[in-house]
Amino acid sequence: MSASPAVPHTTDLDPAVAVRLKRDANGLVPAIAQQYDTGEVLMMGWMDDEALHRTLTTGRCTYWSRSRSEYWVKGDTSGHVQVVKSVAVDCDGDTLLVKVDQHGAACHTGDRTCFDAGQLPVTTA
Amino acid sequence: MSASPAVPHTTDLDPAVAVRLKRDANGLVPAIAQQYDTGEVLMMGWMDDEALHRTLTTGRCTYWSRSRSEYWVKGDTSGHVQVVKSVAVDCDGDTLLVKVDQHGAACHTGDRTCFDAGQLPVTTA
Numbered sequence: 001m002s003a004s005p006a007v008p009h010t011t012d013l014d015p016a017v018a019v020r021l022k023r024d025a026n027g028l029v030p031a032i033a034q035q036y037d038t039g040e041v042l043m044m045g046w047m048d049d050e051a052l053h054r055t056l057t058t059g060r061c062t063y064w065s066r067s068r069s070e071y072w073v074k075g076d077t078s079g080h081v082q083v084v085k086s087v088a089v090d091c092d093g094d095t096l097l098v099k100v101d102q103h104g105a106a107c108h109t110g111d112r113t114c115f116d117a118g119q120l121p122v123t124t125a
Numbered sequence: 126m127s128a129s130p131a132v133p134h135t136t137d138l139d140p141a142v143a144v145r146l147k148r149d150a151n152g153l154v155p156a157i158a159q160q161y162d163t164g165e166v167l168m169m170g171w172m173d174d175e176a177l178h179r180t181l182t183t184g185r186c187t188y189w190s191r192s193r194s195e196y197w198v199k200g201d202t203s204g205h206v207q208v209v210k211s212v213a214v215d216c217d218g219d220t221l222l223v224k225v226d227q228h229g230a231a232c233h234t235g236d237r238t239c240f241d242a243g244q245l246p247v248t249t250a
Contacts, residue, residue, distance in 0.1 A: 017245055030155055032166055039164020041157055044220040059249035087247055090239040091232050095169040097240045107216050114215040115222045120142055120177075122212055124184035 013053035021049070022094040028064060029096055031055075033074075033106065036085040036099040042106035043114040045072075047096060052087075059084050061100050080104040138178035146174070147219040153189060154221055156180075158199075158231065161210040161224035167231035168239040170197075172221060177212075184209050186225050205229040 011018075023029055028046040035042055045063035047055065051071060054062040058073075061082035065072040075081030082100035089096055107114040136143075148154055153171040160167055170188035172180065176196060179187040183198075186207035190197040200206030207225035214221055232239040 014246070020243075030169065032157055032169065034164075034166055039159075041159055041166065041222050044155065044157065044215065056245060057248050059247075084247055084249070087245045088240040089243040089245060090168065091234055091236070091242065092239070095239070097166050097243075109216055111216070114217070114220070115213040117216065118145075118214040118222075120181060120212045120214060121139070122184075122209055123182050124209070 009048060009050045011048075011050035011053050013049040013056075017052070017056070017089075018049055020089055020093050021052075022092060023048070024094075026066075028066070029094060031061075031063065031096040031098055033061060033082055033098050033100050033102070035102050037101075040102075040113055041115065042082075042100070042102050042112075045074075052096065055084055055098060056087060061098055075103065078104070078108070080106065082106075134173060134175045136173075136175035136178050138174040138181075142177070142181070142214075143174055145214055145218050146177075147217060148173070149219075151191075153191070154219060156186075156188065156221040156223050158186060158207055158223050158225050158227070160227050162226075165227075165238055166240065167207075167225070167227050167237075170199075177221065180209055180223060181212055186223055200228065203229070203233070205231065207231075 031047045033042045048064045051062045051064045061074045063072045081103045085099040152173050156172045158167045173189045176187045176189045186199045188197045206228045210224040
């Protein structure tokens with residue numbers, strides 16, 4: 001389902017970080033983007049080692065686009081950049097949490113978050 | 126990497142909800158659990174259609190355990206239950222955001238969240 005790089009990318013990711021990651025079959029780890037001050041969950045994207053390296057060192061959240069098979073610096077097209085505040089990996093090494101300052105809408109629909117329009121019916125809440 | 130159900134499970138998930146989901150090759154969708162009032166991102170798990178159905182209708186967050194290949198009602202063993210407050214699907218249909226009231230620690234290590242011990246070095250923040 002996911003497009004993977006035809007050739008594994010070379011990366012300058014710190015080996016001490018790389019060893020903590022558990023990647024999926026396509027070499028990717030899901031990355032949750034959260035607004036650092038309000039706590040809003042904005043979106044989820046995917047990172048390979050090099051996308052994580054760029055996120056950790058450029059100040060701009062960078063994903064691997066599975067549909068376009070290319071790196072995607074969030075906001076390069078829309079102007080809706082994500083300025084990186086902190087990054088954490090979870091206890092299993094298979095999920096990233098990136099706290100960002102989101103400029104404008106995170107969602108391509110224009111919504112603030114990708115979850116704004118997606119409420120599902122909970123029958124026991 | 127992910128164990129998938131040997132046989133697709135039957136499910137009572139509302140077809141109007143099911144049609145909105147884009148599942149991975151194993152029939153799963155990542156589900157982000159967030160503390161409903163503080164906004165803390167607690168953990169990420171995986172749901173198939175039936176796990177989502179149970180989450181939407183039982184009041185208890187239920188995942189598909191990829192390592193054990195079974196349904197996993199969060200807190201059944203640890204007592205650290207997640208009471209479901211709301212569930213949303215993202216714009217692409219491939220990620221769920223479950224707002225919960227987490228009792229005790231979300232992480233099996235005893236940490237409040239699975240990301241507490243995982244800070245990575247950001248060099249430009």
